[in-house]
Amino acid sequence: MSARALWRQAATLRVIAHSPCGPVYRAQHLSSEWKNGKVQKEKKSQTVQHPPSADNAEGCSLVYNPSAYYQSRTELSAIQRGSLREEETSEPIPGAGFRQQSNHYMIGSSRHLSISKNAQLGFGFNREVAYKGRKVDHSKDDISTYVKRDTRAFQRCRPEYSMMTYDVSQRPPAIQIKDGLLLLHKAALMKNIDASNIAHFLCELGHLEPEQTVTVRGNMRFSMLLRYSVENLQNFTHLQLIEVLRAFVRLGLSHHHSILDLYEAEFSRRTNEMELHQLLLVADLWRCLGRSVPQYVEKLCDCISKHFNQMGPPELVQFVYILGESRQCPAFVLQCLEGIIMRHLEELKGEEVGAVCLGLFKTQNSLSEGALRRLVDRACVVVKEMSDFGIVNVMKLMRFSHLDHLPWLETLSSEVPRRAPQMAVQGLMHIALTCSALHYRDDRVLLAVAKRLPHLPSQYRSKDAAKLLWAFGNLGILPSQCPSLHPRLTEVLRDRESEFRSYPEHLLTALLGLAFVGQFPHDLLSLALSPEFTNQVTGLIDLKKDLFTLDGTVAIELPGWTGPRMNPTIQEEVTKQLWDFAESELCQKPEVLEAEAVLQELLGGKVFVHKRMILPHMRSIDLEVYLDPSGNPLPVASETYQSHYNPDKGSFWPLDWKEMHTGVTLTDDLLAQLTSGKKTAMSMTMSSQQPILRPVEVSIKRESILSVGVDLTDDLLHAITKRQHSSIHSHATSESAIARLAVQVTSRNHYCYRTQRLTGLYMMKRRQLALAGYTVVELPHWEWFPLLRRSLAERLAYMHCKIFSSFDSRNSK
Structure with missing residues (x-):
């Protein structure tokens, strides 16, 4: 059928629709199908009913169904050559290859769009073809899903933000849906529609009520109007183009609509020509649409340097917000931003400080330590005017930067208990998680969070529960x-439980957090150690390590466990990976090497000290030492053990025992050094006591041992020298009588911040070493590290006191 005939038929339908007749009509539609390479035309009859409406002056109308102009799947695939993209339509609409002359809205041939351009636009009109009848939920396209009120609260701090942001809570005076449809009708009848007309129509349609926009978005006239806007992209002025994008936000256009790619490209091309407020407003509108625009943000960062001098506090905060929401921030921009933040720091209000912290956190970038401390200093000043959301944002940045800002942490001691009863799960989780990451334990903060959490409704995600359990x-x-x-x-x-299929790490994190405090839910452990779950995480090395830790913990702390266990092959694989790392990193630390050397010198050689992971699943090393019931060192099973084992005597003692060093050779020079030329005068009662440990303070001048840690008593002198005169047992010591010591060199990371309280992982390790029959000998960093600067004699005396004090304590139990 020709375009002229189609015009006449559509005109006839319009005339009938406005005549005072009955509500039932017969309308003929044409469809084209490809058969044997030719177009076959077929007439179809369709009954269209529409009850008289009060809004209709004529009392009747005709509902015209354009789906009769359909295109076969063969033709559609031949034109588009690819999958169609989903668009928001409320009724079936012809495919992308639909020709203009077949349009019953009589678009003039002067505005005909070619098939190639239609294919470029990629309109997914035929939803059934593109998505195979899948039901689509468009509720996620609501603006509120993408733009949370809390994240934009800072925009209410100053009136200047209105020039560079879009306020989703304010809309222009509303128009009725019939006025919107009339606008579309006028646009369809215009022969020479230009950029200004298109911008006018779209802006007027943006005045519709939000619940009525879906009707417009599903109207084919609106789809054609969008096509004409694409044709005129380069003809829009900057202001017109921005207003069109604002109209898209008000109309709730889907963030994955295909024409937005072309709009992003056009805005990216114009970044060098636009003003600072225009650049920020465009970025904010894209955010309100919920669309990621990396190309535009990259161009924005490239040209923003020429606008740095124009940036005041609102421009700065809005720009950091945009960078955070786009998750990108080039290094050269960050360097410049740090200077601008410092310049305007004292002018920032509470919510603005929180917004800057959140933006930096989301870009996974931080400032220099000095600048970061000044930023948190400012947060301390304005904390009373900050919202709960702002406080949480500061905590996020501190967690990412691992900043131990003590004044801010002390401020939380009063702020969190006051705010916790009104806070939601996610905010409380981030506070607890930051305290955990910083190893900062404040019972006032943590118990206030713990008191609030059980009373919250079902707001928890598996992620929230897992991280809270880990933190506590x-x-x-x-x-x-x-x-x-x-x-x-x-x-x-x-x-x-169903979420663990997609996020298995949450289950392992939660179970490890429970294991730290001795809690073992058997049903969840069975799930985590099941073959199905194990196979799910075997491709992820970090999760395999967590699963290995959990499996080893079950083996030691639940001896009666009958549930599933980790595959032995995977256990061996992970053990090797952990030992390779420990051998190249942990074993090479200076404090560990020195402790190993001092122990070897004290006990008589390398054969008596074994540096290894006693509990491989705990991912840390120990120095293993064996002592017989008399306190004499025994060789430890290691690589060097074979070369010293005496098979003739069937003994654990090495060959040529008397020729080997069995302790410290006490010479006159060493004795004079230890005693400063004289022996400590002590009463008989005091001389029978164990050596007394004192805190060791770092001193520039070398001091004698009497003033740096250990009192030299008669018993200590005898203990140092008696090894040379003690008799050697020729028979093997029974396994049960052997004292197995695990010497640990600890660091600050093993303890809570500024305390001597172990963190959960190392507390669990101590517990499991005790269950495995080991006595832990700790060389805490506040004692051992200062001794690294002292003489060997002082370190030997300290180590002797540590080893044999632990041995005597063990035997006394």
Whole structure:
């Protein structure tokens, strides 16, 4: 059928639709199908009914169904050569290859769009073809899903933000849906529509009520209007183009609509020509659409340097917000931003400080330590005017930067207990998680969070429950301190079990956090160690390590466990990986090497000290030492053990025992050095006591041992020298009588911040070493590290006191 005939038929339909007749009509539609390379035309009859409406002056109308102009799948695939993209339509609409002359809205041939351009636009009109009848939920296209009120609260701090942001809560005076459809009708009838007309029509349509926009978005006239806007992209002025984008936001256009690619490219091309406020407004509108525009943000960063001098506090904060939401920030921009932030720091208000912290956190970038401390200093000043959301943002940046800002942490001691009863799960989780990451334990903060959590409704994700359990376990908050917390979070894990298929790390994180404090839910452990779950995580090395830690913990702490266990092959693989890392990193630390050397010198050789991972699943090393019931060192099973084993005597003692060094040779010079030329005068009662340990302070001038840590008593002198005169047992010592010592060189990372309280992982390791029959000998960093600058004699005396004090304590139990 020709275009002229189609015009006449459509005109006839319009005339009938406006005549005072009955509500039932017969309308003929044409469809084209490809058969044997030719177009076959077929007439179809369709009954269209529409009840009289009060809004209709004529009392009747005709609902015209354009889906009759359909295109076969063969033709559609031949034109588009690819998958179609989903668009928001409320009724079936012809495919992308639909020719203009077949349009019943009589678009003039002067505005005909070629098939190639249609294919470029990629309109997915035929939803059934593109998505095979899949039901689509467009609720996620709501603006509120992408633009949370809290993240934009800073924009209410100053009126200047209105020039560079879009306020989603304010809309222009509304128009009725019939006025919107009339606008579309006028646009369809215009023969020479230009850029200004298109911008006018789209802006007017943006005045519709939000619930009525879906009708417009599904109208084919609106789709054609979008096509004409693409044709006129380069003809829009900057202001017109920005207003069109604003109209898209008000109309709720889908963030994955195909024409937005072309709009992003056009805005990116114009970045060098636009003003600073225009650049920021465009970026904010893209954010309101919920669309990621990396190309535009990259161009924005490239040209922003020429606008740095124009940046005041609102421009700065809005720019950091945009960078955070786009998750990108080039290094050269960050360097410049640090200077601008420092320049305007004292002018920033509470919510603006929080917005800057959140933006930096989302870009996974931080400032220099000095600048970061000044930023958190400012947060301390304005903390009273900050929202809960702003405080959480500061905590996020501190966690990412691992900043121990003590004044801010002390401020939380009063702020969190006051705010916790009104806070939601996610905010409380981030506070607890930051305290855990910084190893900062403040019971006032943590117990206030723990008190609030069990009373919240079902707001938990598996992620929230897992990270909360990890945080409280890592900081050593026991179930007895908050009886309702751990059962509540464990129940959340059971309720969210289905999420572990997509996020297996959450289950392992939660179970390790529970294991830190001695909690072992058997059903969840069985799930984590099941073959199905194990196979799911075997491709992820970090998760395999977590699973290995959990499996080893079950083996030691649940001896009656009958549930599934980790595959032995995977155990060996992970053990090798962990030891390779420990051998190249942990074993080479200076403090560990020195402790090993001092122990070897004290006990008589390398054969008596074995540096290894006693508990491989705990991912840390120990110096293993064996002592017989008399306190004499025994060789430890290691590579060097074979060369010293005496098979003739069937003994654990090495060959040529008397020729080997069995202790410290006490010479006159060493004795004079230890005693400064005289022996300490002590009463008989005091001389029978164990050597007294004192804190060792770092001193520039070399001091004698009497003033740096150990009192030299008669017993200590005898203990140092008696090894040379003690008799050697020729028979093997029984296994049960051997004292197995695990010497640990600890660092600050093993303890909570500024305390001597171990974190959850190392607390669990101590517990498991005790269950495995080991006595832990700790060389804490506040004692051992200062001794690294002292003489060997002082380190030997200190090590002797540590080893044999632990041995005597073990035997006295």
